[in-house]
Amino acid sequence: MAANLKNAAAIVGAAESDDIGYPEERGGKVSSLMHHIQAIKNVSNYTGIPISDIQGIFSAGWSSQLAEHLGLKPRYIDTTSVGGCSFQMHVHHAMAAIHAGIIDIALVSHGQAGWSYRGAGGPRGNMAPGEIDPSVEMTMPYGVFGAPSQYAHAMVRHMHRFGTTPEDFAHIAVVTRKWATLNPRALMFSKDTNPFGGPITVQDVMDARLIAWPLTLFHCCIVTDHGGAVIVARPEIARSLRTNPVWIAGAGESMGHSNMLEMEDFTATSAARSSATAYTMAGLGPEDMEMAMIYDSFTITAAITAEMLGLAPRGKGYTLWKDGHAAPGGRLPINTNGGGLSFNHSGMYGMQLLVEAYRQLSGTAEDGINGIAGKQTGATTCVVNGTGGTLSTTGTLVLTAEA
């Protein structure tokens, strides 16, 4: 029987890089490494934990490079890189390493110049030149380009099975945009921050340019720069710091497939399993969650995930937004930073989820950096779920303000 890791560690601080969003338009490109280092410096300053005290380093593929850049000799190195949920998994792994007594303080870092270096591409996977994965071999002829072209298939299947409509899912974009108008750091905060910014309607979502039917542009996340970092520490350390700890009551991870070709049920993800593990560890259930941070790469991602997390019945995930529960002032605030749909999405969005969850539960969501009146909720519990790949991998955390 596995040990129960509940509250074996806490997130003791979270920070972002200075130049998120579209930094290119404010003076120059920012590299992914610069986003990492800005965020790491900021979280060190915020927590008062010197960078030299970091013993474990967790990132989506950057760990040895980052440790070297920082002059660290870490004794725990994790580079799990399975898409945007990698950071939820890093927190899970860091908690396990702390629980095992290997380290006391872990850094989870993210830097991704999704906008500054858009379209740059780069090597993917672990194949040598000339090798090809057979799943790629058998899908690359068929004209799918990037995430929207894939995720659209999930929305169509959901519509077929549950009788949902594109308008139902459009409410998710509309409500998430409301949250973005409370976050001055959000790309879509206002017409001043982006020509498409400010409040939107269901009709706006439906009338937007088609990307992959039934997905219009506003069903899709934005593409921006981001850097973020959190520090995870042992309880005794967490209690000794000047910052408010946010406790990791539960953590879980799972996957359904890597290539969408292998997705058994296009209306379900492995978040059902990763959240079951996390809820069990925490001794809490979906009914105990007072807010949620859900990866919204697309409106359909958020809808399906809400169902998987048990926050809504099967087929009814969208009602949390349509009925206003997820909105500012609602009973279950969701994606209070404005989401990947309207705040920021650098390609792998899991860190943005973590930073906002930390800020909400530590009471710093209106700290003058990242929010204006109305963004801070009263939530003391939050379920955080990242989704990676094409509805493939998931990591779930159950976070609480009190141990």
Place this chain on the structure above:
Amino acid sequence: MAYNKPIPPKSQHTAPFWSGAKAGKLMLPRCTNCNRVHWYPRLICPFCHAVELEWIEASGRGRIHTYAVQHRAFGGWAEEVPYVTAFIDLDEGDRMMTVLRGVDPSKPEEIRIGTRVQVEFEAADEETHIPFFRVVEEA
């Protein structure tokens, strides 16, 4: 006109699929231990983990599992937008990806999940005949 869309490099173990395609046959991998067909082609059965696999000639028939209409594309596919991508439940089991033929991309609501499709091949180059699926009458 020369084929101008992506042509996949070939894995070492998928040669029977491509030689079958060249002859107009849809070849699928089947496990000789548990008898189940799987797709995409594995080096090991994903169901029972036996490594004794064989290739069978499939009927080339299936049904639409789900679909989407692509309005944004690159390279040769950009010249064909909008077009309909789909996942096909094969009669022999498991699922293939494809681009659907015989459907109207401007009327996506009229495409029905569960509709009958039949494989056909298009020669991309000498060694690569790519399977596509066409909507057909219910047999």
